[in-house]
Amino acid sequence: MRSITTAVTAVALLSLAGCGDDDDEDVVPSTNAAATSTTATSTTTSTTLAPGSPSDPEMREELLAMLEMDQAVRTGIAPPGDTRSEEELFDAMGEVDWANKTRLTEIFDEHGWRGWAMVGKDGSTAAWAIVQHADLDMAFQERGLELLQAAVGAGDASKGDLAYLTDRVLVAKGLPQVYGTQWSPNDAGEWFPRTPIDDEANVDARRAEAGLGTIAQYMEELKAAFG
Secondary structure (H helix, E strand, O other): OHHHHHHHHHHHHHHHHOOHHHHOOOOOOOOOOOOOOHHHHHHHHOOOOOOOOOOOHHHHHHHHHHHHHHHHHHHOOOOOOOOOOHHHHHHOHHHHHHHHHHHHHHHHHHHOOOOHHHHHHHHHHHHHHHHHOOOOOHHHHHHHHHHHHHHHHOOOOOHHHHHHHHHHHHHHOOOOEOOOOOEEEOOOOOEEEOOOEOOHHHHHHHHHHOOOOOHHHHHHHHHHHHO
């Protein structure tokens, strides 16, 4: 089950890396992360960063480092300089998830969602992955979902990320999915949605609006990853 969870995470990140809503343009909205204030960071970076660059590169790097550890404890592949074994990394998952959630809570308290304008597309998606994996804290996931919805509404975060997190929260509550992003295998290796997909006949249209491929394409990704 550990390998299945890891691979689903990897497929989700791979799928979102090329979402249509993210790739249309690199415009930085005026509206989802660092020790300095937003005002100070903006003033400092406005003359040193190229147009369209994240205005808070330090926060971006912090979020990417948090994601690197999130993935390490799920894949068992240590980042450079980390000498822990695969099993030691797996055993550290709870500790890493708690630390990431605690830090991201501080970021939410201080700044809300850090989106494309501040931390770039990869930084925003790093924050999404951390929230996505905080299954033991529903209140935190729901708060992240609310903040991400606002960022997407402002054109400052990924519709694809929002689709995945929306389904994650719904599934945790035992409710039907909207986008059909949450699947699990049975003992025969056949994939099935963790909860039913609402209005399944139109799910591909909703996925397209979120910049995601069709359900059939998603199934092919899962099969390619797991056989």
